[in-house]
Structures are given as structure tokens and as C-alpha cells.
Ligand SMILES: NS(=O)(=O)c1ccc(C(=O)NCc2cccc(F)c2F)cc1
């Protein structure tokens with residue numbers, strides 16, 4: 626059978642062009658080998674303060690659906706963990722598969738989850754905008770949360786109910802008052818490593834924080850994700866599924882854990 630990575634690389638037009646950026650030394654996603662991760666006692670607990678009123682809208686960008694936030698102030702920020710200062714929430718989005726057997730970008734001991742949430746933050750101390758931070762070393766912090774098939778996720782349902790309004794690429798719908806911290810697992814444990822964006826421009830500007838515990842979503846909620854389209858209205862419909870990048874080589878990197 627095809628493995629997760631080569632199934633994706635072999636079959637998917639979205640990624641056939643680039644398997645990794647030429648000369649890239651810190652590309653994402655990666656497989657996290659639990660036993661090779663190194664406990665770092667200096668890693669602090671993650672501190673997360675999201676203001677639900679900073680939520681703006683949901684849109685289909687042709688890769689995923691994305692919830693955008695007002696990042697003109699420090700109202701929704703994270704700090705602690707491996708960070709030297711606070712980072713502002715810009716957006717969150719997901720990656721998922723056509724079926725429940727695969728869909729996540731990162732894997733843990735080669736275990737693939739049916740989906741993965743990315744909460745994208747940028748460093749307002751070193752950059753004046755998200756677009757600038759994307760090009761900066763450690764300009765971004767992305768929190769990754771695995772999705773596991775299980776119980777209905779009440780917090781996610783508000784998002785799922787809005788998806789039919791953004792079925793086609795470049796459609797947008799207002800989405801106010803949503804607190805993304807409801808999508809975080811209660812367990813504080815995480816891994817962290819230096820990596821990149823997983824879609825073009827694949828810039829090596831991301832400090833990844835991957836939560837050890839997944840959140841549970843039910844089958845109908847994942848099925849709603851799969852009803853979205855990569856294509857614009859009027860084009861031949863292509864279902865938005867398998868929007869994950871193949872695993873990239875670890876190269877000279879160590880994954881640190883916040884837990885023993
Ligand atoms: N999957 S992920 O979490 O690694 C990821 C996060 C953000 C982006 C992104 O913002 N791209 C669009 C974008 C917007 C502005 C400027 C850019 F260069 C740019 F790529 C891409 C991938």
C-alpha cells in the first residue's frame with residue numbers, strides 16, 4: 626500500500642511540483658520520533674490569550690479554509706513556551722484527508738491523524754506586519770493541533786456551520802466572536818522545532834509548537850471539511866481534500882519536548 630507521504634507526492638497535483646525547497650535545511654512538516662525528542666526543562670508553559678472579538682471572517686483561499694483575525698493590536702497573543710516575546714494571532718486553518726486514514730501534516734512515530742489545525746502567529750517586536758514576519762527568521766509561531774476521530778466538537782460546530790458559505794475558492798463570509806482557544810486540548814504538553822511554512826513560499830521562518838494531545842471531532846464534522854472545493858464557482862469542481870504536504874527530512878534538527 627502507498628504510505629502517507631508517497632501517496633501524497635505520487636498522486637497530488639497540489640504538491641507534485643515541490644517535494645522540498647531546493648537548499649532547504651529546515652522544512653516542514655516532519656515525523657516527530659517521540660523517543661528522539663529531547664526534554665527541555667527551560668521550556669515554559671504556553672500562555673494563550675485570545676480575544677474572541679478579534680475574529681473577522683472565514684474565507685476559502687484555494688488551499689484550506691482560513692479564519693482571519695484583527696492583528697492590529699496585541700489583543701490575541703501567545704507567549705511563553707520557546708518564545709522570547711509575545712506573538713500575535715493572524716489566522717487559523719486546517720489540513721485534512723479524503724478519508725480518515727490520513728490528513729495531518731505532522732506525524733508522531735509515523736502515526737498519521739485525519740486532520741491538523743494550524744494557529745498562525747507573528748512576531749510584532751521584530752516585524753511591522755505578518756507579510757514581513759513571514760520572511761524573518763523565527764518571524765512566525767504556528768501551533769499545530771492534531772484532529773482525532775471521536776466525539777462531536779461543540780466549539781468547532783460553529784465553524785462547520787459556516788463552511789457551506791465558503792464552498793468555492795475566494796469566497797468569504799463574516800465570522801465574528803469566535804474563541805479559538807476552544808480548539809486547544811487541555812493537556813499542556815507539546816513538542817517544538819524550527820521549521821517552515823508547509824505551503825508556498827515555504828519560507829523557513831516558523832517555530833513550530835505541536836501539541837501532544839489531539840482534539841476529537843466527529844465524522845460528520847470532517848465530512849463537512851471534505852465538501853469544500855479547491856475550485857472557484859463555475860470551474861469543474863475539485864473537492865478540497867488531501868491538502869497536506871509530504872513529510873520533509875529532519876536534517877540537522879532536534880525536536881524538544883516540554884514534558885518528560
Ligand atoms: N500551513 S502553515 O501553517 O505552514 C502556513 C501558514 C501561513 C501561510 C501563509 O500565510 N501564506 C500566505 C501568505 C500571505 C502573505 C505573504 C506570504 F508570503 C504568504 F505566503 C502558509 C502556510
Ligand SMILES: [Zn+2]
Nearest residue numbers: 718720743823
Ligand atoms: Zn497549515
